[in-house]
Amino acid sequence: MDVTGDDLLKMLTALSNQHRLRIVGMLSVERDYVSRLAGRLGMSRPLLHMHLARLEAAGLIEGSLELSADGKAMKFFEVTPFALHLTPESVAEAVKTLSDDRRGDGDEK
Amino acid sequence: MDVTGDDLLKMLTALSNQHRLRIVGMLSVERDYVSRLAGRLGMSRPLLHMHLARLEAAGLIEGSLELSADGKAMKFFEVTPFALHLTPESVAEAVKTLSDDRRGDGDEK
C-alpha cells in the first residue's frame, strides 16, 4: 500500500490551501529559513509559522534548526520528496484504512 | 501541463475531507443515488448533498438525474476518472498558474 487513509487525508488537508501550495513550490526550488520565506511570500511570521507546522505535521516538509556563522539560530525548511498518485481507485484503497473519528488522533485501540 | 493551479487547489480542497474521500471511494466501486448513498455512509441527506456539490464543482464526480422504472426521479453520481500526480515539482509547476486572489473567481482582469 502507499499510505494509510489517515496520512493521505492529512497530506491532502495540508495541501488544500493557496499559501501552503506556494510554500511547497518555493521550498521545492530551494530550502529557506522562516523570516526570509515570510518576506518572499508577503505574509506575517506567526502566520507562516502556522502553515509550516501544518505542512511538517503532514510530513511534506521538514525543518532543522541551524546556527549561522554569526551565531543566529535559523530554522531551515526543505521539502520531503513525496509522490502521491491520486486516482479513484487509489482513493478507494486508502479509504479502507481511514479511522472513524478524526479527533482521536493517536492511540484509539 | 496537467491542470492549472486553481483547478488543482479546487481538487485538493474537495478531497481534503474524510466524508468526501469516502464518497469518492464508494462511487469508485459503483455508482449510486443520493438517498441510498446517505444511508450507506450514515449521514444526513442535506449534508451529503453539500459534499456531493463540492466534489462535482471540482470535477471529480458527475451526477445525472434519471427516472427509475416506477417513476421516481433519482440522481445518480459516478466518479470522473481523474489522475493526479503530486510531487514537489508538480506542485511548483502548478503554483505558477495560481491566481492571487481566491475570491475573484472569474473575470479578474
Next chain:
DNA sequence: GACAGGTGTCAGCAAATTCTGTCATGTGAT
C-alpha cells in the same frame, strides 16, 4: 545598554466550513 535579526507562542477576532433541522416539490401505491 540599546539595537538588529533570528526564534517561538499566546489571546482574540474574522471568516469559512461543516452540520442539523425544517420545509417544499414530485411520483406511485395503498
Next chain:
DNA sequence: ATCACATGACAGAATTTGCTGACACCTGTC
C-alpha cells in the same frame, strides 16, 4: 387523501481555519 420514497433549498448553530498584534527569548554588534 395519505403514505413512502425520491429530489432540492434555506436558516442558523457549532466548529475549524486563517490571520493580526502583541509578547518573550537568544546572540552578536554598535
